[in-house]
Amino acid sequence: MKxxxxxxxxxxxxxxxxxxxxxxxxxKEYYKIRNKRHCGGI
Structure with missing residues (x-):
């Protein structure tokens, strides 16, 4: 039982x-998308 x-x-x-x-x-995916929008980079 244990x-x-x-x-x-x-x-x-x-x-x-x-x-x-x-x-x-x-x-992680959400932040990647946000960073792409802001920086235009990776």
């Missing part, structure tokens, strides 16, 4: 990490 609980915990943690990563990636 191993099963650990597995569920790791699975939830994995999902949370993926959500955070995708949000950070979207923020």
């Amino acid at each position: 191993i099963f609980k650990l597995f569920i915990y790791l699975f939830i943690l994995f999902i949370l990490i993926n959500i955070i990563k995708s949000k950070l990636w979207k923020l």
Whole structure:
């Protein structure tokens, strides 16, 4: 039972990490677009 609980915990943690990563990636893309508009560069 302990191993099963650990597995569920790791699975939830994995999902949370993926959500955070995708949000950070979207923020990065958003800032890239904003910087392009302002600077006309990279």
